[in-house]
Amino acid sequence: MSPPPDAAPKTASAGTAAAPRPGLRERKKARTKAAIQREAVRLFRDRGYAATTVEQVAAAAEVAPSTVYRYFPTKEDLVISDDYDDAFFRAVNAQPAGLTPIQAQREAMRDLFAGLSDAELTQQRERWLLMLSEPELWGASLGNIKRTMRAMAGEVAGRAGRDPADPAVRASIGAVFGVVLTVAVDWAEQPDMDFPAAVDQALAYLEAGLPL
Amino acid sequence: MSPPPDAAPKTASAGTAAAPRPGLRERKKARTKAAIQREAVRLFRDRGYAATTVEQVAAAAEVAPSTVYRYFPTKEDLVISDDYDDAFFRAVNAQPAGLTPIQAQREAMRDLFAGLSDAELTQQRERWLLMLSEPELWGASLGNIKRTMRAMAGEVAGRAGRDPADPAVRASIGAVFGVVLTVAVDWAEQPDMDFPAAVDQALAYLEAGLPL
DNA sequence: GAGATTCTGAGAGTAGACTCTCAACAAAAA
DNA sequence: TTTTTGTTGAGAGTCTACTCTCAGAATCTC
Numbered sequence: 001m002s003p004p005p006d007a008a009p010k011t012a013s014a015g016t017a018a019a020p021r022p023g024l025r026e027r028k029k030a031r032t033k034a035a036i037q038r039e040a041v042r043l044f045r046d047r048g049y050a051a052t053t054v055e056q057v058a059a060a061a062e063v064a065p066s067t068v069y070r071y072f073p074t075k076e077d078l079v080i081s082d083d084y085d086d087a088f089f090r091a092v093n094a095q096p097a098g099l100t101p102i103q104a105q106r107e108a109m110r111d112l113f114a115g116l117s118d119a120e121l122t123q124q125r126e127r128w129l130l131m132l133s134e135p136e137l138w139g140a141s142l143g144n145i146k147r148t149m150r151a152m153a154g155e156v157a158g159r160a161g162r163d164p165a166d167p168a169v170r171a172s173i174g175a176v177f178g179v180v181l182t183v184a185v186d187w188a189e190q191p192d193m194d195f196p197a198a199v200d201q202a203l204a205y206l207e208a209g210l211p212l
Numbered sequence: 213m214s215p216p217p218d219a220a221p222k223t224a225s226a227g228t229a230a231a232p233r234p235g236l237r238e239r240k241k242a243r244t245k246a247a248i249q250r251e252a253v254r255l256f257r258d259r260g261y262a263a264t265t266v267e268q269v270a271a272a273a274e275v276a277p278s279t280v281y282r283y284f285p286t287k288e289d290l291v292i293s294d295d296y297d298d299a300f301f302r303a304v305n306a307q308p309a310g311l312t313p314i315q316a317q318r319e320a321m322r323d324l325f326a327g328l329s330d331a332e333l334t335q336q337r338e339r340w341l342l343m344l345s346e347p348e349l350w351g352a353s354l355g356n357i358k359r360t361m362r363a364m365a366g367e368v369a370g371r372a373g374r375d376p377a378d379p380a381v382r383a384s385i386g387a388v389f390g391v392v393l394t395v396a397v398d399w400a401e402q403p404d405m406d407f408p409a410a411v412d413q414a415l416a417y418l419e420a421g422l423p424l
Numbered sequence: 425g426a427g428a429t430t431c432t433g434a435g436a437g438t439a440g441a442c443t444c445t446c447a448a449c450a451a452a453a454a
Numbered sequence: 455t456t457t458t459t460g461t462t463g464a465g466a467g468t469c470t471a472c473t474c475t476c477a478g479a480a481t482c483t484c
Contacts, residue, residue: 025451025460032461053440064463069442101424132354139351142344149394160424170394171414172422178390182361182382202383209421210384212313212372237430237481244431265470276433278473287471 033071036061040078041126049079049134076140079130085148088112092155101156101169105176106203113196121195129188149173179206245283248273252290253338261291261346288352291342297360300324304367313368313381317388318415325408333407341400361385391418 039060043052054075058065072078091108099107116124131137152173157164179202187195205211251272255264266287270277284290303320311319328336343349364385369376391414399407417423 023452028451029461054442055440064465066443066464067462070461073442075441102422132358135351135354136348137351138354139347139349142347142350146344146397149397156424162424167395167410167413168417168422168424170398171391171417172424174390174392174394174414175387175418175422176390178386178388178393179383180386181390182386183379185358185361186382198379201379202386205380205383206387206422210314210380210387210418212368212374212380212384235482240481241431266472267470276435278434279432281472282431285472 032063032067036063036068036071037078037081041130044079044130045126049130049137074140076137079127079137080140080144082127084112084124085144089148089151089155092152097159100207101160101172102176102203102207104159105152106200106207109199109203110196113199125187125191125195128184132185132188145177149177175206176203179203244275244279248275248280248283249290249293253342256291256342257338261342261349286352288349291339291349292352292356294339296324296336297356301360301363301367304364309371312419313372313384314388314415314419316371318412318419321392321411321415322408325411337399337403337407340396344397344400357389361389387418388415391415
């Protein structure tokens, strides 16, 4: 989903690089892309993903079908395009040493949510809901999942002074992923739930060794 | 995949129910279905899932395309049809009281694997590999995942004297799922790995509170 | 065996995701 | 302004999962 691309600088520190200042063309493209995606998610939510054709999305966004495909190679991309995985990875990376991997991931989650507006959270919920109810979308996000897990394994391994292939490292990553997933599933079914708080609580349980 | 349906009695105890003894027709059907599925998995593995058409599967199994669809409503069903989820649930259910939920699930896994032949394990690996590499299949298995998790929540809740909606219960379920998933991912990439042992080890880590 | 039931093959047909091409137009560069 | 480059719309076309129908063949029942 990603916020309106007009708010360009994502990596807070502007730095030295050239900031070519987006021309009119660039801005128009960004606006078109955002509009297509917005209409797509709206239609998918209202009529169902499978029941909505790309043609209808194009019509709603007032562009030609070929234009839709120019921005989003596949129908799934209309939904799964997102950069929170990378953001999460960076957030973990930024945690102070000395934390256990699970603590670090928990803190990273807190930081991540702290930077999101309510509107963005709602957007995320829409996306999760779609991804968790439409098999096709859940499938399309497999790549993201695997990539994130691999990256996290490297990060956690470094943090704990272990090998990324260490079974204990893998287990740790998997546990966090699974825990967050279940909370997301619940969230999809209970709109009013406080997602950030629930994730934090669940990770706290995990941190405590899942007492039951 | 499920073992050749000829080996009918899955729940060891044959019990009282009528065993109508399969007629020739039944056996033929079962054989046809098994053959289609076997050829499908073979072709998918060799040529890739997307690159293999249902028509090719039909040709390889020496039946008409319409026959394939009679047995398997969708192309995905050629792979994801399986009853290990239920088996796992029953195995957990059969564990003695007094174990923690994670211990119970770990023991259930052991029991489950103990009942599988090497051939069946290999078959499972083929399926996991396909499901974890083909987004479409991973997506199609979402239903199974959610159903299993829901069922497990009920089971664990009863076992721990909690509510199925209790966050601690959900977290526990999710952690186990995630841990097993990561091991499966590794397994898909490392054919020679001892999957049952690795799962057991990973769950042992989880049981110990994921020390790192 | 004769008749009832079920399974299969053949093939035509639909839908919708995705591709490709080309001409018209808008914006940037000169 | 003129030229050059990049973006769009229109539309024809492909590919394949999936549906439906019907006739004939194989099994089961009596």
